Amino acid sequence: xxxxxxxxxxxxxxxxxxxxxxxxxxxxxxxxxxxxxxxxxxxxxxxxxxxxxxxxxxxxxxxxxxxxxxxxxxxxxxxxxxxxxxxxxxxxxxxxxxxxxxxxxxxxxxxxxxxxxxxxxxxxxxxxxxxxxxxxxxxxxxxxxxxxxxxxxxxxxxxxxxxxxxxxxxxxxxxxxxxxxxxxxxxxxxxxxxxxxxxxxxxxxxxxxxxxxxxxxxxxxxxxxxxxxxxxxxxxxxxxxxxxxxxxxxxxxxxxxxxxxxxxxxx
Numbered sequence: 559x560x561x562x563x564x565x566x567x568x569x570x571x572x573x574x575x576x577x578x579x580x581x582x583x584x585x586x587x588x589x590x591x592x593x594x595x596x597x598x599x600x601x602x603x604x605x606x607x608x609x610x611x612x613x614x615x616x617x618x619x620x621x622x623x624x625x626x627x628x629x630x631x632x633x634x635x636x637x638x639x640x641x642x643x644x645x646x647x648x649x650x651x652x653x654x655x656x657x658x659x660x661x662x663x664x665x666x667x668x669x670x671x672x673x674x675x676x677x678x679x680x681x682x683x684x685x686x687x688x689x690x691x692x693x694x695x696x697x698x699x700x701x702x703x704x705x706x707x708x709x710x711x712x713x714x715x716x717x718x719x720x721x722x723x724x725x726x727x728x729x730x731x732x733x734x735x736x737x738x739x740x741x742x743x744x745x746x747x748x749x750x751x752x753x754x755x756x757x758x759x760x761x762x763x764x765x766x767x768x769x770x771x772x773x774x775x776x777x778x779x780x781x782x783x784x785x786x787x788x789x790x791x792x793x794x795x796x797x798x799x800x801x802x803x804x805x806x807x808x809x810x811x812x813x814x815x816x817x818x819x820x821x822x823x824x825x
């Protein structure tokens with residue numbers, strides 16, 4: 559048994575050229591504190607909010623020098639080997655074969671047919687988030703892709719998601735559900751997004767004040783791409799840290815407008 563049902567978001571981490579700078583940035587922005595790094599696991603360093611595990615940072619591998627930092631998103635699985643088989647059977651690629659990480663658990667890293675990278679985690683001693691959905695922790699995530707047909711066929715087949723489509727002529731947005739509860743969104747990238755931006759999973763970190771968070775990000779050398787904007791789901795902004803890792807910040811308590819209508823996806 560795992561603490562998280564199959565397909566549920568359970569962890570995030572990121573490789574940084576400068577881990578110390580990342581700790582300073584997210585420590586000030588989200589109030590994170592950090593464990594001692596683990597040399598036997600490449601300097602993997604766990605982050606905490608209010609003493610509860612929420613994420614991890616790790617030094618970038620030498621062979622990745624020059625590549626931008628990026629947040630890596632994990633889905634939970636009770637059987638990573640079986641999930642890996644589903645990934646390849648449904649047109650995905652295994653970037654890394656299933657690998658045991660000490661006694662902590664087993665992981666696999668993959669890419670869906672539309673180009674989105676993600677990881678899967680089968681818990682051992684490390685179950686995943688000890689805190690989520692609150693300030694300082696992951697509150698939401700969205701698969702951003704241009705080829706929604708491929709993503710919509712792949713992820714529900716691999717993780718057994720239920721699906722709901724947001725009724726909106728201005729955007730193509732879908733909710734994927736586990737046990738009837740939305741766990742992650744799927745957004746179709748439009749022409750307003752530069753063509754050189756690859757498909758990705760956007761991680762949303764909770765904050766108490768979105769505008770203040772954006773000001774802090776910019777003061778620390780990061781940048782804001784979009785927002786702040788208030789929606790029925792909260793006030794959010796799409797941003798990046800000073801090393802180029804993209805993410806979003808959201809204050810879910812500040813809302814505006816009615817919740818959108820949901821419908822069964824078109825067949």
